Amino acid sequence: MQLKDARILIIDDDTDVLTAMRLLFKAKVKEVVTEKKPDHILSILSKSSFDVIILDMNFNGLVNTGNEGLFWLRKIREANDKVDVILITAYGDIDLAIRSLKEGASDFLVKPWKNEKILESVQDLLNKKRSPKNAVRPVQLRGDRILGESDVMRNVFLKLQKVAPTDANVLILGENGTGKDLIARALHDNSLRKDKPFVKVDLGALTPSLFESELFGYKKGAFTDAREDRKGRFEAASGGTLFLDEIGNISLQQQARLLTVLQNRYITPLGSNDTVPVDIRLICATNIGLPELADESRFRKDLIYRINTVEITVPPLRERGKDxxxxxxYFVQRYAEKYMKEPFSLDKSFVEKLTSYSFPGNVRELQYALERAVIMAEGETLYADDLVFSPIEKYQQPEGPRDLKLETIEKNTILKVVEKNNGNISKSAKELGITRAALYRRLHKYDL
Incomplete structure (x- = not known):
């Protein structure tokens, strides 16, 4: 469908926004309708049909949940589950906008928007109407790819493609070996900062004495071995992306220092009284789960909120099925080329052994096992005997005891029920045996 044939509905309580949108679309689409009051949406939809709806996420006091965009998105979905909805959100609402994608939103844009971007987004949605089944493409990465066709990886790709162009801070969660560093790099390479530095810091490898000098830099004479001025990683990444890996391993004292820098957006090198402004997009990663991070004896909650505007969880390989x-x-072909061997075929016994293994070491273990198989193979076919898994991973310690605090159990129960009911508050409250108001209070309490 062409843009000139489209009918667009725009809902926003800001008259200036409506005027700007009307002027933008008036000469480009068949019809553009604007509406200031969201409670008129259902009446409008009952009388007219639209190809795309552009919906603000926040209105003045109509729904006292802070989730107005989600509320009206659900209402639109109930009235017409075919129409595409683009949400317009402020920078601070990006995490809410990401949640809206699961509720059925087609896209979201951040205020202030660029006219070219919003026109492109609308045209993309119109193009997709001609091809209803659209696969999420693998994310291209300099010289490598993040591969995945499973549903769990499609969700990761969807989040990545939506979040990457923004400056939102991202927290990447996942077990060791799942590819969190690849996701971090893809976020940078698909961002507006892609031509600027990408600086990775392995916080788990920094001793307490090196933490400040490595991150914030130092001046000549600041300590015994400081023979010249040196920029820290924050300053080196300025204008680009700073990737802090293993963020869950730093001490509370280091967390306090990091929080101050993230709040003020400047650093003070060791041995100096002068501040240096820094402009970075922050990406963090950890193999520690959010419930453990939320333990304030281990990690500051105010720092979690600062680094976790959007959260991306990379699934373990055992949950990725056909991937x-x-x-x-992919790896067999890659290593066959690397070691100058003929292309391999995979025997049925090899595939069965491969797919029946749990891969506690995730993609990293798979990669090393396949490299070994290619190196040691005698012929051009790989058999089950060629596949040897790492003995290191077989003796992993079992998971620790579950968190049985009442608050944790209540939070997890609410989260499961709300997700089960696709965000429908009325159904969720009924299933939980509480009122809608009581459920809203708990959602606010646990920041869900």
């Missing part, structure tokens, strides 16, 4: 074979084909 195991997809990755296996």
């Amino acid at each position: 195991i074979r997809l990755l296996a084909d």
